[in-house]
Amino acid sequence: MCGTCVQSHAVALKAAGCTLSSSEVNSFCQGDSLCEPATVQRLRHNYAAKIERVDAFLGAYVAGIDARGELNNTVICLASDHGDMLGDRATTAKSKPWAAAAMVPLVCAGPGIAQGATLPWPGTTMDLAATFLELAGATRPKGM
Numbered sequence: 001m002c003g004t005c006v007q008s009h010a011v012a013l014k015a016a017g018c019t020l021s022s023s024e025v026n027s028f029c030q031g032d033s034l035c036e037p038a039t040v041q042r043l044r045h046n047y048a049a050k051i052e053r054v055d056a057f058l059g060a061y062v063a064g065i066d067a068r069g070e071l072n073n074t075v076i077c078l079a080s081d082h083g084d085m086l087g088d089r090a091t092t093a094k095s096k097p098w099a100a101a102a103m104v105p106l107v108c109a110g111p112g113i114a115q116g117a118t119l120p121w122p123g124t125t126m127d128l129a130a131t132f133l134e135l136a137g138a139t140r141p142k143g144m
Contacts, residue, residue, distance in 0.1 A: 040087030075110030
């Protein structure tokens with residue numbers, strides 16, 4: 001990972017109230033570092049702090065949509081591009097073939113989406129554009 005990416009990641013961690021140093025972030029970003037239990041605990045604490053920050057921003061976003069009276073006319077989806085090992089199998093990072101790195105959250109809510117529904121099969125973000133067009137009542141372009 002380039003130094004600029006590591007620094008950007010470290011700034012995001014600091015903003016979320018995390019305690020990992022830039023050198024620790026860099027070693028995690030390189031992957032395959034064997035983790036001591038205390039390090040794994042700090043890594044997971046920092047990850048949880050980032051999730052709490054996303055949750056707070058999402059709550060503010062939903063409140064803003066609701067204040068404009070558009071919540072019943074809005075579909076909101078939250079997704080990620082990858083998971084993270086977070087010390088599972090004594091490794092970190094995302095480029096592993098195991099569920100912790102491969103599985104990503106994909107949560108959607110709004111009109112036309114069944115509340116509380118889960119799907120038993122793997123999903124992908126590749127289909128989101130076509131899904132959004134369908135929910136909007138628009139026609140998908142050929143080849144999509």
